[in-house]
Amino acid sequence: MSYTETTEIRVMIRLLPSGDDVEIELPLYSTGGEIVEALLEDSELNLPKNDPEGNPYVYKLFSKARNVEISPEKSLFDVGVREDEILLLMPKLVAGTTHIVH
Amino acid sequence: MSKQKKRISIGREQAWDSTFQLMSWWKTEDVTKAKVMVVGAGALGNEVLKNLALLNIGHILIIDFDTIEYSNLSRSILFRKADAEKGAYKADVAASRIQEINPNIKVKTIKGDITIDVGLGVFREMDVVIGCLDNRLARLFLNRACHKVDKVWIDGAIENLAGELTVYKPNVSCYECELTDREWEHIRFRMGCPDIAARNAAYGRIPTTPISSSIIAAMQVQEALKVIHKNEKQSMAGQKFYYEGMNSTMLQYPVNSPKQDCMSHFLYEPIIEIAELSAEMTIAQALEMIGSHLGEEQPVIVLDHELILELTTEKSEQAHAVVMPKPHLSESYLSQFVQEMGESVLITKEAVYIGRDFPNQDLSLKAIGIPHLHIIQVEAKGETHFIELSGDKDWLQFS
Numbered sequence: 001m002s003y004t005e006t007t008e009i010r011v012m013i014r015l016l017p018s019g020d021d022v023e024i025e026l027p028l029y030s031t032g033g034e035i036v037e038a039l040l041e042d043s044e045l046n047l048p049k050n051d052p053e054g055n056p057y058v059y060k061l062f063s064k065a066r067n068v069e070i071s072p073e074k075s076l077f078d079v080g081v082r083e084d085e086i087l088l089l090m091p092k093l094v095a096g097t098t099h100i101v102h
Numbered sequence: 103m104s105k106q107k108k109r110i111s112i113g114r115e116q117a118w119d120s121t122f123q124l125m126s127w128w129k130t131e132d133v134t135k136a137k138v139m140v141v142g143a144g145a146l147g148n149e150v151l152k153n154l155a156l157l158n159i160g161h162i163l164i165i166d167f168d169t170i171e172y173s174n175l176s177r178s179i180l181f182r183k184a185d186a187e188k189g190a191y192k193a194d195v196a197a198s199r200i201q202e203i204n205p206n207i208k209v210k211t212i213k214g215d216i217t218i219d220v221g222l223g224v225f226r227e228m229d230v231v232i233g234c235l236d237n238r239l240a241r242l243f244l245n246r247a248c249h250k251v252d253k254v255w256i257d258g259a260i261e262n263l264a265g266e267l268t269v270y271k272p273n274v275s276c277y278e279c280e281l282t283d284r285e286w287e288h289i290r291f292r293m294g295c296p297d298i299a300a301r302n303a304a305y306g307r308i309p310t311t312p313i314s315s316s317i318i319a320a321m322q323v324q325e326a327l328k329v330i331h332k333n334e335k336q337s338m339a340g341q342k343f344y345y346e347g348m349n350s351t352m353l354q355y356p357v358n359s360p361k362q363d364c365m366s367h368f369l370y371e372p373i374i375e376i377a378e379l380s381a382e383m384t385i386a387q388a389l390e391m392i393g394s395h396l397g398e399e400q401p402v403i404v405l406d407h408e409l410i411l412e413l414t415t416e417k418s419e420q421a422h423a424v425v426m427p428k429p430h431l432s433e434s435y436l437s438q439f440v441q442e443m444g445e446s447v448l449i450t451k452e453a454v455y456i457g458r459d460f461p462n463q464d465l466s467l468k469a470i471g472i473p474h475l476h477i478i479q480v481e482a483k484g485e486t487h488f489i490e491l492s493g494d495k496d497w498l499q500f501s
Contacts, residue, residue: 017262017348033282051308058284062344067355069342072282088353090346092285093259093266095308096146096234 009076009083013039015047016090026076032061033072039089047089055094062088118206119158129331134160134206136330137227137500141165141216141244142234143192145177145310146258149319150232152179155200155207157323159330161500162200163228165212165220166193177312208500214473217243218407218429221381221476222251222370223490224498230329231255232322236308238285239292242366245270245277250370250477254339256325258318260310263347265318268357269325271339275357278366317345370477370488380493381474385456386463392489398482402457406479409470412451417442421450425462427471428452455481467491474498 007028012021022045026035036059040047050056061070065085070076081087122128136159140150143166154162170178172186180199181192193211201209212220217240225231225247233244233255241257248255249272257268257277270277281289321343328337344353360367376395379388385403392401408428414421418441426435428449436447453460456470472478475494480487 014349016346016351017264019349056284056288058282062353062355064353067353069355069358071358088351090264090344091261093261093264094236094238095261095310096142096144096236096259 009081011076011081012084012086014086014088015045016088021086028077028081029075031073031075032070035061035070035076035087036072036089051094058092059089060092062090064088118204122157127331127333130158132330132332133158133327136229137161137163138326138330139163139165139225139228139231140234141231141240142236143180143196144168144174144234144236145312145315146234146260146319146322147192148178148180148196149312149315150234150258150322151196151200152203153320153323154326155204157327158204158206159326160207162197162207162209163212163224163498163500164193164197164209165214165216166191166196167213167215167219168192170195177310177315179312210498210500215429216240218427218471219473220247221473221491221494222247223475223477223492223494224473225253226251226373226477226490227475227495227498228253230326232326233257234319234322235259237292238281238289241277242281242289246366246368248272249276249366250368251373252369254329254337256322256329258322260314260318261308263311263314265314265345267318267321267325267338267343269337269339269341271337272367272369273360274340276360276364276366279359279361279364280357313347314345372488373477374487374489375492376489378493379489379491381468381472381476381491382466383493384464384466385460385470386458388467389456389458389463392480392482395489396480396482396487400458401480401482402455403467403472404479404481404486405454405456405471407471408449408452408454409456410449410452412449413439413447414450415439415441415445415447417445425465425469430471 008025009028010025012023014021039045040049048057063070063079063081066079068079070079119130138154138159140147143164169189169191170181170185175181180196185195191213193213197209197211231248231253235241244255252272254271257270259266325338340356341354342357379391389401393399410424410426410428412421413424420441422439439447474497475491477488477490480489
């Protein structure tokens with residue numbers, strides 16, 4: 001089957017830690033960065049953009065079936081994502097402590 | 103006649119790790135000789151330190167500049183309410199408590215900022231480094247430092263019921279290579295903060311739990327044990343482990359290969375050890391010794407950070423001669439120079455290259471921002487040399 005720039009694919013985005021599932025259709029050549037950006041901009045999803053202290057959350061997209069992170073510059077096609085696969089959206093973790101500076 | 107019941111023990115006291123010795127791969131000598139640096143003594147750090155002590159890791163270096171707050175107690179097995187009431191230092195209390203747990207181990211603490219107060223030679227002395235940090239800038243620094251001296255560092259991060267572990271090994275995996283544009287924006291913003299508090303602030307209220315810290319810290323120590331036992335085959339180097347407890351999700355996956363053009367991929371070699379060279383020496387003494395060693399009359403020390411030599415108030419235009427390593431700058435320090443309300447204090451003179459023409463030759467290397475047992479860059483004979491302040495090795499005493 002040949003794919004073009006406009007070929008679309010349906011995937012399930014699972015948001016962590018809420019566990020909510022969101023079904024979306026998007027071009028197969030969408031990159032990880034583009035997908036995360038679009039999900040962040042979606043007002044219905046209302047994903048937090050900043051942590052409680054105002055520092056930016058950085059999200060990553062993960063393909064469970066391929067066991068690989070879809071990095072910002074890689075597309076779904078590059079990674080081999082198929083129709084109806086589950087992709088996890090999770091924030092990159094930073095904390096290791098609770099730190100108050102004096 | 104009454105009979106006395108008396109229990110007599112004959113034989114040697116059991117070794118602390120007698121149970122671990124039942125594991126075929128366990129090497130007592132490697133474990134008791136091991137030196138492990140733990141950066142951060144917060145939620146993750148507490149768990150890491152507890153596990154290292156229980157496992158009888160011989161030498162543990164704890165780095166943290168923070169004091170204990172009441173809110174820490176719910177995630178810090180080593181701290182108590184009295185410690186918070188006193189405002190005791192996390193590093194000191196953690197060191198004391200793990201030695202109560204296991205009197206066999208030796209510890210050292212550094213109450214300082216990992217980005218400016220810990221010499222590269224200290225990293226070089228370690229078998230492995232465990233990162234229990236709370237911000238990206240410190241992780242970036244740790245990554246660069248470990249790459250310079252070819253050390254594995256094991257990163258942990260937690261939030262809520264989630265946690266993540268990555269084993270960074272030079273040439274296999276790299277924290278800097280993973281950073282996205284958005285993360286770089288944030289890091290650059292932090293790097294631009296002249297105030298030490300502002301650079302380190304603001305990650306203070308992310309919710310963490312003893313559940314995620316227990317899991318991730320346990321795995322960090324597991325991976326540290328593999329490094330100590332030189333078990334490269336089963337190491338998680340190049341892998342990331344992610345756990346999310348609310349959805350019972352566990353992932354282990356490969357990280358991307360290191361990129362070609364990354365600033366972290368810089369190995370200091372060869373490292374020249376000068377046995378008498380110390381951060382306590384004056385600039386003049388140090389340059390003399392280095393010059394003699396390299397056969398160069400005009401060696402130049404290249405500082406890792408700018409050294410501020412003059413501050414000038416913006417409106418009142420008063421210039422003040424100072425000697426302050428830029429990362430040590432703080433708003434409270436600058437405020438002493440302010441003459442008119444609301445005026446800024448500008449840096450009007452700074453230096454990075456310290457040679458024989460530097461005016462204050464009597465200043466110690468420490469005073470210009472070079473920590474003990476650091477590995478300094480020196481320009482001489484048209485080349486860059488990496489010289490360790492090996493005279494400070496005694497400073498790194500574990501007790």
